[in-house]
Amino acid sequence: MREESDPATSESAASVESVIERYLDGIEAGNSRKNYRSVLIGWEAWLREQTDVTTLNAVTVMHCRRYARRLKELVRDGDLRASTANTYYAYVRAFLGFCVADELLDTNPAKSTRATDELPEDHGDRDRQFWKRKQRNAILTHVDRRAAKARTGGSEREIRRALRDRALVALLALSGVRGGEVFAAPADERRTGLTWNDVDTDANAVRVFGKSREYEYAQLPERASAALVDHRERCDPADASWPVFPTGHGPSRRRAVEAELGARGWSDEEVDERCESAPLSTVIREERVAPPSLTTNGARSVMKRLCADAGVDVRGEYLKPHGARRGLGHELYASGHAELAQSALRHVSIETTHESYSDIRAAETARQVDRVLKRD
Structure with a gap:
């Protein structure tokens, strides 16, 4: 002792x-x-x-x-x-x-x-969700139509929201990023959300803080890149350090203004007076206060709303952000492009990719066995 x-x-x-x-x-x-x-x-x-x-x-x-x-x-x-x-x-x-x-x-x-006793039970991979091609196409089509409709008759706020949501879905669906790499995670001070500094549409890449807790580059296909360009042009961030997916949560935005202006030496009375003088979005832009990024929970709420609007149902649930990554890898791997799946998902080794999609390998092995046995 x-x-x-x-x-x-x-x-x-x-x-x-x-x-x-x-x-x-x-x-x-x-x-x-x-x-x-x-x-x-x-x-x-x-x-x-x-x-x-x-x-x-x-x-x-x-x-x-x-x-x-x-x-x-x-x-x-x-x-x-x-x-x-x-x-x-x-x-x-x-x-x-x-x-x-x-x-x-x-x-x-x-x-x-x-x-x-509070740990999750491990039942293997049976219940892991992944976006199937039909589901991915359905949600992408929905956000495209929603953005086009907003542009023809929506308010400025509706247009910005629709373009943000389209960019969010396209990035998740096509790039292989993890939700925790592009949205803020309140429990992790280093995961503050993707910023415009991290987006390089010319190089078709986004820089993310990866699972390894090191910065990595994720691939950015043309459709996702175009959606991000439209989103950036419309939201017109005052600074490249601003988040790509700012939250629309009013209290969070107000707290960001209070914290930033307070750090600059403003009194509480001065902050209140400024916030009451104009819409919060105007105050944020004019005072160059970076709005908070959408959180991982906020992104899930966005996906729930969009799936409900689009009528996309996944066994009574919605398309979860991480399911997009799994779905992309699943389709690439099943198409015979294991190395491409490894690259798109940024797996350290091809063995990790093989392990992640062992169900596909087993199915292919079964088909080959069947062909051999039929010849006999």
């Missing part, structure tokens, strides 16, 4: 971030270190943002339970596979186990059944 010490001077009172770095230094395999770093940094950011916990000795079973519940939510929303969610939790549990071995903690809170 460790000797009792003053919490203010104990190593267990060290920041979670600093102990993570110590733990990572001891992992010899480069790929393993990279994978652990990505997950643990994300967990530390979630812990700090959602629970205000920054020191190791403040981490409890309930924090681990809440993290497990958050992973379950991501699986339910289609942003994570159940197997991946369980792997993420295992990384956190292993880190906290290291803390016990290093006598920084007495027990591992992540091992408690109260916490692990």
Whole structure:
């Protein structure tokens, strides 16, 4: 048993971030270190943002339970596979186990059944959604028609919204990006949403903060590029650092104005007076306040609305953002273009692509076996 010490001077009172770095230094395999770093940094950011916990000795079973519940939510929303969610939790549990071995903690809170009971059950890939070609074409056609209709008789606000939504759907459907790479994730301070600085329509590419927590370039097919060009011309961002998909949520936009003008030295009274002097959109543009990006939850709400309007039904649900990526890869792989699927989805190796679409490989193997047996 460790000797009792003053919490203010104990190593267990060290920041979670600093102990993570110590733990990572001891992992010899480069790929393993990279994978652990990505997950643990994300967990530390979630812990700090959602629970205000920054020191190791403040981490409890309930924090681990809440993290497990958050992973379950991501699986339910289609942003994570159940197997991946369980792997993420295992990384956190292993880190906290290291803390016990290093006598920084007495027990591992992540091992408690109260916490692990909240983890999603892994039933394999049976329930993973992917956009089928017919569904993808239906939603793309709908947003195209909606944009054309808005342009002929809609208000300026309706036109901007329709063009934003068309660009959003086209980017998801055709580029292979993840939702967390282009929309803001409140629990991750580094995922603040795609900006116009990240979009290069001339090179048909967008720069995204990838799953590896490094910047990567995703391919941008012509139809998605054209939709983004139309969207940019209409919304006319005051600065290239502004988000590609700004939120339309009024309170969030107001908070952004208050925070930015307050940081510039404006008093609360001056901010209120300015916000009451003109529409918020005018204040944002004239004062050059970058509006907040649409969040991942906000993007799901957009897709729910668009699918309902278009009459696109997916077994009683809607087309989830991450299902677009899976659908694109599925179609490319099934068409015999495994390497193209790997490139479009930015998989590190072709083995990852083969594993992701093992169902297609199995079906093709079955067809070949049938052909051989019929000849016999």
